[in-house]
Amino acid sequence: MTEIPGFDFVLDKIPGSGEDAPPLRLWNARNRRGLIAVFDGMGGAGSAPCLWQGEERPGAYVAARLAAQVLRDYFETYEGSIEGFAEGLEQQLKTVFAQEAARLYPSGQSKLRSRLVRQLPTTMCALLWEPLPGQVDRFRLCVLWAGDSRAYALLPMQMVLLTKDDVRQDHDDLLEQLINDAPLNNCIHAGGDFAINQAVYNIEAPLCLLVATDGCFAYLPSPPHFEYLLRHTLELSRGGGMSLWAELLQQELHRMAADDVSMALVALGEAATDTALLQWVFTRDNPQFYRRFIAPLNELVVQIEKLRERKQQIEEALGALEQEKQRLRKQLWHDYVTSGRIRQP
């Protein structure tokens, strides 16, 4: 656990059946370097079960935890530069995943032939940071990822996406990605043909760094809703600290997401040490942000949901009337015949 203010959580969509691994939030005091990371076990691509620590688990569940363990071990022993972190990590992941796949699936691959199905598939998004030497509130970041889990820097008046999703899609537009749910073209898996992407940034506090699996942002009505969700729940926490912020976020995400969610966040800079100041710095623009980017779509969505509800009520009423029509027609015909008003051959 780091001393830097922050939080992390994992929330199973179905309790006990989640595939996301518990996030990492680490601080290495020796080399004054921090790490946050999330891992989304890809249940769609790797649901084939295996025996893991005495229990039958989907390969995706195992993959997320394996990747977390490899990253944790690597981080704790790594002494090189922040820029060189990815290279050795990628090789380490390939070696461990190949070994574990051979052990967990002794009979080899299933008969299915597909590039959609993989052994031990998981995403990873990790963010390392260290203070820039001799500079106050300035940090060097190294972002590492494979798949569609994301890293963001939340600034007082801006949201910076630090990663680029590994998806098979013609363009990078975040709204298109949200709607399309495109298949990934890169993730960690036992087949070994994957790459760990890396990007390095210098950045200035105050800021919150966060990593999140797609359950956090891919089921919201639009991309700005994710930024608003972060700022709005911080505002609602009313200076109650990181744990309350995390709790409110989890409540909202549990309601909205159709997937497991996991997130890790750290707040850096002087403002982060004072929860009231942190809230003021990061939420003072909320009313304008809501009016401009959130409210118009929300209002429309509410209208659509109301109409959908009415449509269902009308369809149910129509169905009931139709049944009654059939019954009544039969009854009246029977009465008509038995009354003697009609004579039939």
Place this chain on the structure above:
Amino acid sequence: MQGLHYNVDIVMCIDATGSMSPIIDRVKENALRFYDDLMEVMQQKAKTIDTLRVKVIAFRDFYFDKDKALEMSPFFVLPDEQSRFKSFVDGIVADGGGDEPENGLEALALAIRSEWNKEGDKRRQIIIVWTDASTHPLELHAGAKPQWYPADMPADFDELTDWWEGQYMSHTAKRLIIYSPDAYAWTDIANHWENTIQYPSKAGEGLSEVDYQTILDAIANSV
């Protein structure tokens, strides 16, 4: 406010030639069961489905069965039109076809060209093929196609590949599941087309529950 909604379209291509007789009932059972199983997997993950539609294409051999070579349903909206869907599937009889190969690629082309639902937040466009046979090349008897051969079919396998990669279906929402032997052109499709899963066998014979679940998960969840 709820999260995003899904619209799911499924087109089932069923080989209805005589050689399918020993297994046609199981294929029909699997076709009817597929909707329930997919719904269950999607609901387990709380994925809200707005509309789910199913269409069926029963295919044989235009060069042998003439006007009996194709039976195609409209899209049935489920669960409202469940009984019409069941009646159509129940009415498929394995008959004709002559010897291998059959017109599976034409059925697949018609499936790709379906009137897919383009509305809603998130979509799945799924084609499933059950067959025990290889396919005629599309260019067979080019210029002298039988009278009942569908209009505007792709000229060859490359053009059909363009259809799959092209504008008819959403690049990201489409999935193709093939239960077929390792034979022309199914294996080429499984090896070279995006977003496909092939289970090499006669129309899905011997499919394990684990592999079936894997297929459902690959359709319902992100991959």
